[in-house]
Amino acid sequence: MWNFPLLPDQASTHATQVDRLGIALLGLSLMFAIPVCFLIVFFSIKYRRGSPADRSNPPNNILVLEWAWMILPLILALGIFTWAALLFFDLSRPPANALNIDVVAKQWMWKVQHAEGRAEINELHVPIGRPIKLTMTSQDVIHDFSVPAFRVKHDVLPNRYTTLWFQPTKTGTFHLFCMEYCGTDHSIMGGDVVVMSATDFEQWLNMGTLNASEAAAGQRLFRQYGCSGCHGPSAAVHAPSLAGLYGKSVPLSDGSFVLADAQYIHDSIYLPNKQIAAGYPAIMPSFKGQLSEDQVLQLVEYIKSLANSDTMGQQP
């Protein structure tokens, strides 16, 4: 059977929008390329050697034509730019109600952590019809998370959180690729995204060995690595309290402010001297090498879960 589709499945809300832009660009290129090809052939026949065509080259200066070929392409180019930029903005701004899933890339696999506790490798299960936001980072080199059927891709960088969002519109299994050359086994660093109905997804989340939720796992690490010794409510050491921290603006010792987002928490754990909270001594040790990126993401989830509580150390 003939099965060689020109484009992958359109399985997310972005897919049709991105395809429309692609087809418009293709159409526009053809609009200019076809007349050029046609004229090349036409003129080479008309002005071939020995033909009786008129070669007198009379002077002509059509001002309207000259203005038109400057203004029209300008309008077309700016139109395409605006269209693509709007699409790009939409792709870079996950909706506030999106379901967050953490992704850690390492040579050569994708590790996925769901907030409820399920973890998976080289697979990503998501519910249909709901915006999904991926918070991604790399344990080693630069990778790139890409799902062609959703028309989304984004670099995954060490020491930085990047996000990507999509809303699946079709159930089924779709290919997931690493799109950045990352070493020997780059070509097999991929997997499947499985889009399920909302009820199937709920069931799937509660299947198999049940891990603690990410926040609960983070809370355990918080005790295990002695974070609570300084940041806990009854700690002897003077360290900033983390309750209600997430999403707030934090004053720093150099007089500037920083938003306490996932990146700030990540950096405070790995590079504690990068941003010192105002009024506190720079005594926190770095946990780089002791905590893996997935563990840092669990701590981030734990600190997020403290956002609305005044009491530290209680069950999230």
Ligand code: CUA
């Ligand atoms: Cu990871 Cu290529």
